[in-house]
Amino acid sequence: MQIVVALMMPSMVIPYLYNTMINKIEQNVEVACYEAITKIQDSSKLVPFLNSSTDFTMIQTKAYALAFPCKELVYNVKKQIKEALIVLLLVLVAVLAVIFSLVTLIVRAATREARLSSACMSQMGKTAHDIRGYIACIKGWIDLSYTNVASTSDLASNLKKMDACANDLLALVNSILDFSKIEAGKMQLDDKEFDIAQLVEDIVDLHYPNAMKKGVDVIFDPCDGSIMNFSKVIGDEGKLKQILTNLLSNAVKFTSQGHISIRVKAKKSTFDSSTTAPNRSISLLSKFLGFFCKSKGANDNEETILIKQRSQCMEFVFEVEDTGPGIPKDKRHSIFDNFVQVKENSVGNVGTGLGLGIALSLVRLMEGDIEIVDKANGEVGTCFKFNIFLTLQGNSPVDHKPRCIKAAEGSLVIVLIKNDERRRMIRRFMKSLGIDLVTLRQGSQLRGALQRIIRRVNMTGSSSLKCILLIIDANAGDFDMEISRSIAHFRKEVSQACIKVVWLDRPDTPRAHFHGLQEESLPHADHVILEPFHGSRLSRVISLLPQFEDLPQIGHATSQQQGMVERKPSAEESDSKDQRSANKKPLLDEASSEKALQGKRFLIVEDNPMLCKLAVSSVTRWGAAHTQVCGNGKQAFEVVCKALSEGSSTLPFDYILMDCQMPVMDGMEATRRIREEERKYDVRIPIIALTAHEAEEEANIVEVGMDCHLTKPLKIEGLLQAIKGLR
Known part of the structure; x- marks a missing residue:
């Protein structure tokens, strides 16, 4: 038998095929002898050649021949790989282009929304300041008129009602502004020390008289007494008060019989990943953007974990329960949405529908959550339940040990x-x-x-x-x-x-x-x-x-x-x-007889003409010898500079009443410049800030050099108290 093998293939494949071919040949015939299979590099020599010759008798002859186009195969493989890489690269570029375009559009939209939100907040702040200013005018003139009438007259009663309406209007303005700040993400916590048990009791006592007029009892339930053991805390007292006031005022409004209870418990906070930052879902887009910038939600989540793991952190659980008409279950999912009310239950009780939405936002700002829970045994009414996390003052023990x-x-x-x-x-x-x-x-x-x-x-x-x-x-x-x-x-x-x-x-x-x-x-x-x-x-x-x-x-x-x-x-x-309120007039008469501001000189800086006139009337009424008025901070600065340059041995003014928000130059900048000018003469004129909303500007007042602050409208009792504290 003659076995002829001719090969044309890449040299790297020869070793593998060599053994394979020999095994195949040996499976069919007994090879007496054979030589190494030869490889041919040149395709032109792809012809059968005698590799080994042996004669066998009575055995079928078989021949094996393999041939591969060496250069063409390598070329084709490389070509196909190159084409595949090009297609893959084009697809990748297209995907990246789409993603980049999408991200660009989102960033532009977010930037535009942020710019509009900032502009809206700025405009809202200016508008709210003006509205508060006019409300302050109304309240100021009411107070000034009240001092001139008998406390038991019908006119005094009407003035009280007008003042109550002005307070309600001011509360509405504050709610709208709070809503705008929450939507813009500019609401922040103002932590300070306070007594949480005293706060809850004060809020309940405030609503008790109005509820009792309807025959409804308002109760502060300390439950197991833990609230009394852990009453000294650090947190945002104002926002907690706003939450409880919203819930309690709604309960008083819609409850016509029975009772309203506020139950409070304190317990050691424990970390639970399932309840951390409740109801804060992260979308796929947020996850994707997290690759480009660190997610704020992640920061909030980490901060929440740290808060709950602090050794002095306590969880306070509140329940506000009433025996009113209740809220249908199909309306509970939307009751915390802004501008949403339960129409069926709101006959004769109108409102904006902002209270519960703001309460929800404030609760979550304090790392808690709020919900409506079912009452036991099918009882009528509504029960709101929420929790917040506060820090104990000092090194108070966090374990509640009940009395024996x-x-x-x-x-x-x-x-x-x-x-x-x-x-x-x-x-x-x-x-x-x-x-x-x-x-x-x-x-x-x-x-x-x-x-x-x-x-x-x-x-x-x-x-x-x-x-x-x-x-x-x-x-x-x-x-x-x-x-x-x-x-x-x-x-x-x-x-x-x-x-x-x-x-x-x-x-x-x-x-x-x-x-x-x-x-x-x-x-x-x-x-x-x-x-x-x-x-x-x-x-x-x-x-x-x-x-x-x-x-x-x-x-x-x-x-x-x-x-x-x-x-x-x-x-x-x-x-x-009401009788205690009526006693306010004799106190004012006593102050009037003493002329507490006798001979004092005032510089009143206020852009609102009505508020300016009200302030002048108030200080003049109590004995002020001289008042000068400026419409903005720049005018006030120029007046003070001119008075100081005249070299008088006495201060040009005993007190400066400075509005914080004014055109041209605000009160903050004017105070800063006045303090710099005073250093040249080694003098200091007391500057009392006038703010339309105390919480907004309080942080910057001390920093710029103001001595104290009063809320508008200017009230003589507050002014006298402030002056007394400056002495």
């Missing part, structure tokens, strides 16, 4: 309160402290309860009860002299125990109207508390028990500020809020 249940042994509290929810709140709170108590709803139940306690003392011995505290709502109904007799009889029968009685009175109800209860008949150990009975008043009453003398108190209020009225108080102290 056995701490109140030997003491008994009897509570007679008509309102069911307030009575339940008091019961829960006292039970959490381990206090043994009896709750009553009607005055007719008191006598029977006292008789049972007398029998209990007689059966268990005189040492079983050492202190008995009675808390009696004098307005609980069916109150008569029988109550006083029952208490007097109880004192005689249980003389070995210390018996203290606290009478609850309404601010609008004179103590003389206590049904048959006269001041001179009150024992020395008795007290009178002005409603609402919660917060500092509740803790103050509980501290009357010997075991709870060290109970944490809310704020640093005195007994009168906490609603505690000792025995035999003066009749004036029980006047209602």
Whole structure:
């Protein structure tokens, strides 16, 4: 058999094919001998040639021949690779061009939106300043007119109503401006130290009178008392107040019967990635842009983690619950949108629909979230729940350790309160402290309860009860002299125990109207508390028990500020809020008689003619000897420079009242230049800033050299207080 093999291929392929071919040949015939397969580099020599010759008998002859176009194959492969690379490069360039165009359009649109937003904010700020200025004019002239009329006249009543309308209009303007700042991303937190429990109580007390006119009780529920243990915090007090005020004012507006409760709990914050920066989704576009610039959302997320992991960080959970008509479930998803209202429930209660939207934005700004939760057992009404994160002041412990249940042994509290929810709140709170108590709803139940306690003392011995505290709502109904007799009889029968009685009175109800209860008949150990009975008043009453003398108190209020009225108080102290407001006029008359601004010289810098005239009238009324007016900061600077250059031995002005926002030159720049000019003469004229909105410009006032600030309109009480502080 003759085996002829001819090869034409790249040299790099020869070793592999060599072994393959030999194996194939050996599978078919027994090769007696063969020589190495030869490679041919030149295609012109691609002809069969004798590589090995051997004679076999009776065996079929087979021949193997392989041939490859060497140069053409390499050329074709390289050509196809080159074409594929070109196509791939063109596709990549096209994709990059599309992406670049898209990013360019987005950046241009974002830049345009930012420019428009900035311009809108600037215009909004100027407009809001003007609106506030005119509202301040209205309020100022109302105050000035109020000092000239009798406090009990119809005109005084009308002036009060006008002032209330002006306050509502100012609140609306502030809400719109807050909304604009939030939309532009310019809303920032102003952290400072404050008492959160005192803040909540003040807000509840502020809304209590209006709600009680409708027969609705407003309650501050401390829950487990943790809010009192961790009341000293660092955070933005103003924004938390705005959130609670929005929710509570809505509850008062839409609730016609029942109660409104604000429940607050404090607990150690724990990091939970599922709740960090709630409801802040990141779009695909945001993720893509994150490759080009660091995402602000990522920064916010990292900051949130750091906040929650701080050892002194506490989470405060708020619930604002009412017994109003409620919000349908199909409307809950949109109730936090701006300018959205529940139409079915808003008959006779109009508004802008901005309150809840602003509340949502402020809550999230404080790293929390807000929602509407279902009430238990199908109860009517609405319950808003939100949480925020605040830092404790100093090195306060973050662990809430409840008081030992056995701490109140030997003491008994009897509570007679008509309102069911307030009575339940008091019961829960006292039970959490381990206090043994009896709750009553009607005055007719008191006598029977006292008789049972007398029998209990007689059966268990005189040492079983050492202190008995009675808390009696004098307005609980069916109150008569029988109550006083029952208490007097109880004192005689249980003389070995210390018996203290606290009478609850309404601010609008004179103590003389206590049904048959006269001041001179009150024992020395008795007290009178002005409603609402919660917060500092509740803790103050509980501290009357010997075991709870060290109970944490809310704020640093005195007994009168906490609603505690000792025995035999003066009749004036029980006047209602309107009566206390009426006492403002005699105070002004006293200041007027003293002429507190007698001989003082004022430079008034104000661009609003009406506000300028109002300021001149106010200071002149209280004895100012000379007033000079400037319409902008540049005029004021020139007047001061001219007066100082004249070389007088005395200051040209005793005080400068400087508006902060003015055309040509604002008050900040004018103050800075005046301070530089004063250094040449080694003098300093007190400059009092006038601002339309205190929070906006307060940060820059001290920096530029102003001594203090007052909000418009100029009020004599504030001016006198500021001048007193400068002396």
